[in-house]
Amino acid sequence: MxxxxxxxxxxxxxxxxxxxxxxxxxxxxxxxxxxxxxxxxxxxxxINPVVLKKFTTFWKAQEQIDFLKNSLEEIKSYTGENYLINACIHRIFHDENEQKLWLKKSANEELVNFLSEQFESLNVVKNDFLTGKVNQSARLNVxxxxxxxxxxxxxxxxxxxxxxxxxxxxxxxxxxxxxxxxxxxxxxxxxxxxxxxxxxxxVNPNKGHHIKVKLSHPIPKNITIKKKHFLFPTGTGLYFYGGTYDREQLHHHIDESAVKQLVNGLSEFYPYDFEVEEVNFGFRPTVxxxxxxxxxxxxxxxxxxxxxxxxxxxxxxxxxxxxxxxxxxxxxxxxxxxxxxxxx
CATH class of the missing domain: 3.50.50.60 (FAD/NAD(P)-binding domain)
Structure with missing residues (x-):
């Protein structure tokens, strides 16, 4: 034994x-x-310290970000690689009111280290009201x-x-x-x-779909774009776009309405042709x-x-x-x- x-x-x-x-x-x-x-x-x-619907943060966000970065360095000591991708989130604003709310929140003590006060314009995608950058956000090379x-x-x-x-x-x-x-x-x-x-x-299941797409015009590198969902390059020539949240349709196969939601969401700010190459889903355990x-x-x-x-x-x-x-x-x-x- x-x-x-x-x-x-x-x-x-x-x-x-x-x-x-x-x-x-x-x-x-x-x-x-x-x-x-x-x-x-x-x-x-x-990896995101900000709730991007309301521009708020959450319990222990800074501590969690710091601890993760330290842990990924420790993991590198035995796998030989750090899996952190420093690609900050750029949140596309829907209108001027969102810009004003972002600026107001960026002065908040809890958010001052996370919300950049400088708005930025991105190439390729539609961002008429510019974008706000989330400092200290990143991605894991999953x-x-x-x-x-x-x-x-x-x-x-x-x-x-x-x-x-x-x-x-x-x-x-x-x-x-x-x-x-x-x-x-x-x-x-x-x-x-x-x-x-x-x-x-x-714990309750929350079903999330994402799509992997081929874009006819590449988006700027080393950033993650967010409007309704997240868009970023996967490093394989395809781009990840997702994910959805669904507490109702909990069957174990692809939900076409979720795929349609993603295609429509991407079309809102990506004005060129794209092809859906792959669809995935999983069940997040939520409380x-x-x-x-x-x-x-x-x-x-x-x-x-x-x-x-x-x-x-x-x-x-x-x-x-x-x-x-x-x-x-x-x-x-x-x-x-x-x-x-x-x-x-």
Missing amino acids: KNVDYIIVGDGYAGLFFAHQLIKNNKSFVIFSEGRKSASQVSAGI NGFFTGLFSYLEKNDFLIKEKFEYSKLNPSESVYKDLKFKNIIFCEGMGVKENPYFSEIT KDRRPIIGRHETYNNLYVFNGLGARGILNGCYFSRDLFRFIEDGVPLHEEVSLNRFK
Whole structure:
């Protein structure tokens, strides 16, 4: 029987950023990956400290941005690559009122480091009312991040490419099949609904579609354009445009109305021809108060959940992986705002 400190179930942002905490702290572990593309793996990878509908920020935004940049440098030490793409978001204004609101908010203490006071005009796309630049915004090279980390995990025998079978888990004995463990972290996204130990947690699926398009006229490089959705180059000759939010149409196939919404949204500000080459979708695990759900099982002290990262999966996954690690290893209490117990 093999002994490990941790078993991680799930291979999205929550699972991989928690794995990073274990690597950094010399803990032994295995991570279960079914090999299906998670919502994290088809995400845009946007790193954004601003809610771009209302020009507001959110809890711990600066701390999360700083912690992510530091963590990606640490990850580079063993994968050989930093997956941060410094491509700031340029938000296209719909009208003069949005310009005025942006300027007003940019003087706000919470937003002064995020909202640029200088408006910019972009080539190629329609931006009659100019654009506002979000300072400190960026993107994650999503494909590079997952490819690089999976490669490292596999090379070091941390990766188990199979579905986790709950029926083979004996939490009272801390045994799963031929593994003896100290703790299990369930990072399963919407898969948690099938987990008999945490199926009651209040995460709701939010279906997001994006398209990959071939543009007849390239847009400026090293920026991310946002109007209704995000547009940026993928590095393969195609551009990513998305993603939608849908809490109603939750079937497991492409929703043509979402594709139409994306095509119309892109046509609003991109005045040239483009072709849709690819459509993808995933189910974000969201929580009504927009904060993650982290905590320990009420009966089994060796079972934990890390879920509900929502649309800010990169920032939430990275930052709160440390909080969960400290909670387990050092007994540092979790913030009430993210604790599993807050809904009881």
